[in-house]
Amino acid sequence: MGATHGAARAYVLVAAAGALFCVLPALRTGAGTPWATVGLLTALYLACELPGRFPFFGGSVPIGAGSFFPLLLAAAFLLPPAAAGLVAIPGSLAGRVENRPAAARRVWRAAQLAVTVGAASSVHGLLGGAATLGGSGTDRLPDLPYALLPACAAALAFSLVLAALDGSILVAAERLPVRRAWDGLLSRSLGPHLVHGLAGLMMAVLWRGPYGPVSALIVLLPMYISCWVFVQYHREHAAHRATIRALVQAVDIKDAYTRGHSERVGQASVLIARELGMEQGRLEVLRFAGILHDVGKLGVPTRVLRKDGPLTPEERRVIELHPEYGHEIVRGIGFLGEARDAILHHHERLDGSGYPYGLSGRAIPEFARVVAVADAFDAMTSTRSYRRGRPVPAALEELERCSGTQFDPQMVRALVRGVERHGWSPSTAVTADEAIPRPRSGEGPVSPAPARPPRPDLFDTASGPPTPADGLGAAPGPQPSADRPG
Incomplete structure (x- = not known):
């Protein structure tokens, strides 16, 4: 949530006041609140959340509010x-709570869930859901076919309200633009919440x-x-992203230009793959391929990478080894899959040169052909120290x-x-830490600004003078090198 100052702190207080207003009717005398049921369900939810607070349990249990939405x-x-x-x-x-400020985050989460669960209960009651659950005896059996409608409607309301509140706190606390704050929140959560609703319905029917x-x-x-399996799955993905981040940061230290370039190549690769209709699982791997396509530069001497003048034939041969270095670096990283071939072959050409x-x-792997186009596109549209980036249409x-x-x-x-x-x-954020960005329609092409002070690029042909597609053909004045691969 960042530093909860100003609007963010005020918003948390408003949410807490709204939650208090929602639950007050249950505390009034004569409200007829079924305290035995409330107490038991509250204790169960508390028991599910408490283990995460104690070091004894470590990371072996699912933790965090929201792990037990079915309850x-x-x-x-x-x-x-x-x-x-x-x-x-x-x-x-x-x-x-993983991040600070812990107190504000707990208050916000409690208020958010109180309002959300109250809204789901209201929708369930309006559709007559209570009558479909049956009674405490055998004389009133649950009306299961009809019980699904109010249960699914309540789960939908749960998802809508939760997404609305999540987006609003991002606007207040993180200062995200309004149109970005809610982007993807509902679409990512609706399916899981409907499944949670069915599990909650099963529990409610058995309870009655x-x-x-x-x-x-x-x-x-x-x-x-x-929940435990779900958490383990996400921890594994977090470990994958941390691996990618570590490799990218290592290359950043070696070659300052590569940071922005690698991220943009990953983004352009995903843009191509979406148009090709690739499935979501391959998109993630392809993004990793784009981000890591130059990881082999870790094996190239720094003096060669940062050399401003022309490369000698020997230095050129050393740089041309970077795809093989990169393949060796990632050989043992199983989750990269097809990305390893892209790292090895992204400088192959269709004509064999x-x-x-x-x-x-x-014979060139599909991922390598995608990354090759994305790599060239970013090389041409990025501004360098010796020339301005080309307009996107020209590239x-x-x-x-x-x-x-x-x-x-096909890739072009x-x-x-x-x-x-x-x-x-393209975004300048560290894409290895994020979900695959969804493209936005209606935005005109723009030429990206470099994330760091530009330097001569290392993208070029395998031999001979540079072709225009290398992004070097229109360079004004003397060029650092006419044949720098990279």
Whole structure:
């Protein structure tokens, strides 16, 4: 949440006041609040959240408010809105918080979940959901087919309210633009929340069944195991991103230019892949390939990378080894998959004149052909110390001219379509730490500014004078090198 100053702190206080207003009816005398059910559900949610606070459990349990949304949705199905909101508060206030300020984050989370669970309970009640759950005896069986509609509607309301509050706090605390704050929040969470709603419905039906709360507790074990698997999955992905980040930062230290270039190549590679219709799992790996395509520069002497003058033939041969160095560096990183071939072959050419192995045509791996186009596109559109970046339309025209010999025409056409449809406005953030960015429609192409002070690029042909597609053909005045691969 960052430093909760000004608008952010005020917003947290407003949210807390709103949550208090929502739960107050349950605390009034004569409200008829079923305290036994409230107390048991609250204790269960608190028991699920507390283990994360103690070092004894370490990282072996799922932690953090939100890990047990099925339990909160069960409360929304079983209780009136004000009472259901109460269930979320103690566990949220006691749960583990990863970042500071912890107190403000706990208050915000408690207020957010109290309002969200109350809203879900209101929708469930309006659609007559309580009557579909059955009674505490065998005379009232649950009306399961009809119980699904109010349960799914309540889960939808839960997802909508939670996404709305999450986006609003990002606007207040992180100062994100309004149109970006909610981008993807609902689409990413709606599916999981509907599944949580079905699990919560199962728990509520068992709770109302002949054996009461004891039978409902049976649902907690598979819920807990599924949460543990989910957390382990995300921890594994976090470890993958940390590996990528470490490699990128190592290259940054060696060659300051590579940081912005690598990130943009990863972004352009994803733009191409989306137009090709690649599945989501391959998109992530391809993004890693783009970000890490120059990781082999770690094996190139720094004096060669930072040399301002022309390269000697020997220095050129050393730089041309960087794809093989990169492949050796990432050889043992299993999750990179096809990205390893892209790192090794992204300087191959369609006509066989590239390096390191002179592959041609379809013998060049698909990922390598994508990254080659993205690499050349960024080299041409980026501003360097010796020349300004080309306009995006001019760079695309040059790629089309060189397609069929240097670049795969299919990849070039995909990039052209992607830029025409979504524009080109690359982020300067560390993309290895983020989810794959969704392209925005309606944005005109722009030429990206360099993330750091520019220096001569190391992207070039394998031999001979530079071709225009290398981004060096229009360089004014003396050029640092006419044949620098990279």
